[in-house]
Amino acid sequence: MNQTSSKTAIVTGASSGIGLETARALRAAGYRVFGTSRKPVPAADAAIRMLACDVTDDASVAAMIETVFGETGRIDLLVNNAGFGISGAAEESSIAQAQAMFDVNVFGIIRTIRAVLPIMRAQENGRIVNISSVMGLIPAPYMALYGASKHAVEGYSESLDHEVRGQGIRVVLVEPAFTRTAFDRNLVRSDTQLDVYDLERAGRDHFISAAMKTADAPEVVATVVLTAATAAAPKRRYTAGSKARQISLLRRFVPAGAFDKSFRKEMHLPAVP
Numbered sequence: 001m002n003q004t005s006s007k008t009a010i011v012t013g014a015s016s017g018i019g020l021e022t023a024r025a026l027r028a029a030g031y032r033v034f035g036t037s038r039k040p041v042p043a044a045d046a047a048i049r050m051l052a053c054d055v056t057d058d059a060s061v062a063a064m065i066e067t068v069f070g071e072t073g074r075i076d077l078l079v080n081n082a083g084f085g086i087s088g089a090a091e092e093s094s095i096a097q098a099q100a101m102f103d104v105n106v107f108g109i110i111r112t113i114r115a116v117l118p119i120m121r122a123q124e125n126g127r128i129v130n131i132s133s134v135m136g137l138i139p140a141p142y143m144a145l146y147g148a149s150k151h152a153v154e155g156y157s158e159s160l161d162h163e164v165r166g167q168g169i170r171v172v173l174v175e176p177a178f179t180r181t182a183f184d185r186n187l188v189r190s191d192t193q194l195d196v197y198d199l200e201r202a203g204r205d206h207f208i209s210a211a212m213k214t215a216d217a218p219e220v221v222a223t224v225v226l227t228a229a230t231a232a233a234p235k236r237r238y239t240a241g242s243k244a245r246q247i248s249l250l251r252r253f254v255p256a257g258a259f260d261k262s263f264r265k266e267m268h269l270p271a272v273p
Contacts, residue, residue, distance in 0.1 A: 008033075008074050008077070010064075011026065011079040011081060012078075012082040013082030014048065015035070015041045017179070017218050018131065018181060019079075019082070020048075021219050021222035022079055024047075026229065027047045036050070036052070051067060055104060055108030055112060061115050075123075076120075078116050078126075078127075079225060080109045083149070085183065086145050087142060088190025088193070089142055089194065089200075092191070101145055106149050109130055117169070120169045124168040126170075127169070129172050129228050130172070131225075132153050135150050137251050142201055154173060154237075161236060172235070172237070175240060176224075177240075178215035178243070179241075180218065184209065203267075204268070250262075
């Protein structure tokens, strides 16, 4: 019998893309997998139990956790994948739009974690994997709010890991770069468009479109999530894909001035200091 065959996993945002492929990888590894989506959707894989859960709603999250625990008696793994991005200059988004995104990308993670921690603590065992992004490591011009949400996830996750490690629980980050999903097509446009940003915004859109053509398959990220979920002594963060590893290394070891110059060139931003 597979060593994970009696374990239960929850994957948020599992209707497609990284979430779906992660759910499939975990199921193949022997987990009993529950996937969530904001609205009820037909299961893309019969082996994955899909539940409706709005991560911006406390009651919805509590009901989902109650259903999973009621059916299995334990929750061994939580993969927080639900999220979305906003494309546009930072000042082009209203406060309401920024809050709506943070409510999913940051507070959604906080809600699900708060709901599972008492269960994992009682078990004296549990693993939480938060899907971050390389945009949580580097600047994200014209996606500043999305980048800010991922920076928040990075800080929250690493801090929380220190708090709960003594309870048998580990919190781990997985950081993909661009991945071949519907992410770019589902980007929400900033709700106020300012003429001053038109040219550079268009350049950023072109960059994303080109990057998606050579992006990693979601299965690449799913494989890394499985490693993060099952490692006996997990690392704090795992990059997913060669591009993500390259970016992480450059950010850590290249001098700030050189990184800034190279970064602006790659992003098609003017060569100004």
